[in-house]
Amino acid sequence: MAISEETKKALYQRAGGRCECTMINCDHGDRRCSRSLSVGYWDAHHRTAGGPDTLSNLTAMCATCHKNTRTYGRS
Ligand SMILES: [Zn+2]
Numbered sequence: 001m002a003i004s005e006e007t008k009k010a011l012y013q014r015a016g017g018r019c020e021c022t023m024i025n026c027d028h029g030d031r032r033c034s035r036s037l038s039v040g041y042w043d044a045h046h047r048t049a050g051g052p053d054t055l056s057n058l059t060a061m062c063a064t065c066h067k068n069t070r071t072y073g074r075s
Pocket residue numbers: 019020021033034035061062063064065066
């Protein structure tokens with residue numbers, strides 16, 4: 001299910017326009033990614049796949065990080 005533009009906008013604002021990814025399998029290691037999120041080139045990742053489209057269940061991720069998630073292409 002697609003996330004609404006309104007939710008994505010709020011997520012972008014919470015993230016301060018930077019990737020919120022903290023996955024250890026990314027090239028940024030155990031730190032927050034913090035790459036800037038370019039418009040149209042980032043994604044809202046569900047912390048719990050199939051979970052609700054609420055800010056608490058979403059992480060703003062740059063395209064590089066999103067490709068590293070196990071659920072990429074499925075959520
Ligand atoms: Zn990132």
